[in-house]
Amino acid sequence: MQEFMIFIKTKGDHLEGLSPEEQQAHVQKIGQYIGGLMESKKLKGAQPLDMDGAIIHGNKGTFKDGPFNESKEVIVGYFHILAENLDEAIAIAKANPMFHDAEGTIEVRPIKQMEGIN
């Protein structure tokens, strides 16, 4: 088993186009998806992020505060999961109903494992 981070990225509020009923159904589907991951012991954690914050650019000790621009694609949450390999992690990411009704990007990244110290 390997650990993966799945970053969810959207541009603005990805549920904007949905009716309140559709939004509720959407939330329920995601609940079931997360429950399923728990049951199969694949979920370590998952959290949404607030739509504000800061972008800081650092270069050799000097920092430039950039504007936090939510009209660009930003990370809105993450899933921390366990999977056999990248293929399984991708399958898990695609099964997430979050973008079955809306548009967005999912970034699946294996957490680097320490090989031991020399």
Next chain:
Amino acid sequence: MFTAEKNISDQIDHLFRHEYGKLVSVLTKTFGTPHIQLAEDVVQEAMLEALNQWNYNGVPENPVGWIYKVAKYKAVNVLNREKYKRQYASDVAQQLQSEWTLKPALDYIFTDKEVADDQLRMIFTCCHPSISSDSQVALTLKTLCGFSIPEIAKAFLTHEENINKRLVRARKTIKEANISFEVPIGKALEKRLSSVLETVYLLFNEGYDATSGNHPIRYELCEEAVRLAEIIASNPNTKSTNIYALLALMSLNMSRFKSRVDEFDNVLDLEHQDRSLWDRALIKKGLYYLEMATQQNEVSIYHILATISAQHCTAVDYQSTDWASILELYDMLVQIDKSPIVLLNRAVVLSKTTHPKEALEQLNKIGDSQSFRTYLPYYTTRAELHFQNKEPQKAIDLLNEALKLPLDVNHKDLINSKLRDYSGDN
């Protein structure tokens, strides 16, 4: 207290005892084992809230569901309120603090399978070998069986303060020894499981000890021991022929519970028990478990003791007891366990197949050890054998000697009534 109020409080005490144990188990996983006390407090608060509400509005249609709901939101509140003060080790705690995962996590940790698994984990946590055995039993009764401190004190015939000390020590050990909330796997499981079974059997015997009388709470201790054993037996990783043997032993012994004491609280031995009082359903259950226990070639102490108990339970009357088979079983038992009680019981059986005199000779050979001299049954058993051998004076002398041991009131009464028997005046 008003009758209605008392009824509701009784309902909470009894109907929810096991729900209490389930909730404490689930919340101990959530908060982590160092926070057992917190888990208990949260459940206790939920129960109190139920009591208050129900006194006012009446008992709802689904009281168990109601308590679960209150306990759930209290647990989430505790996690959120103390988020910055405490570190909760479990993934579950993290998941209960996040918007996406809160609801699925709540649903998940309260599924029947998870609740059953958590109770099993709780058994292994409470019965961890680094906790002293009397503290293990007290903590198990408190957290898994939902007994109050006064109830545990009553069951152990001791002060509440004593029980509280044991509980404090147990929780402290769990914290300091960093005991995790899990069922061990592989080689470690076998060893831990056998010590868990010992604690369950100890709990059972606390309830079964006839000299403490037939108070309902003692029967409940036996029932709790059986319930815990059944949790262990229903998990594929922990079930074994040993646990079935222990279940057989406990069920068979329990079938005789009501007949062991007469209306004046005098302890009756097998010969004088009214066999029509024996619980047929429990005997049947015991024999079923015994069959399950003998499906492999393993033989534990529990197997032998259960088979002995089955011999007694299935004998139509005392006279038709199959003493020869029972003696064989004791011979096997002595190979594994040479404790005083086993040797004494074997001698009694020997007196049935041969003669009391032979049994006494056997006992004289082994009776020199110090552990025997302070052991009450060593005196009472020999006294009985001498009496049967028509040597009442020797029997009386032995009992008078036994009265010098530090004994509680029940045991003293027992000896005095035997003394009257042996002197021929009633």
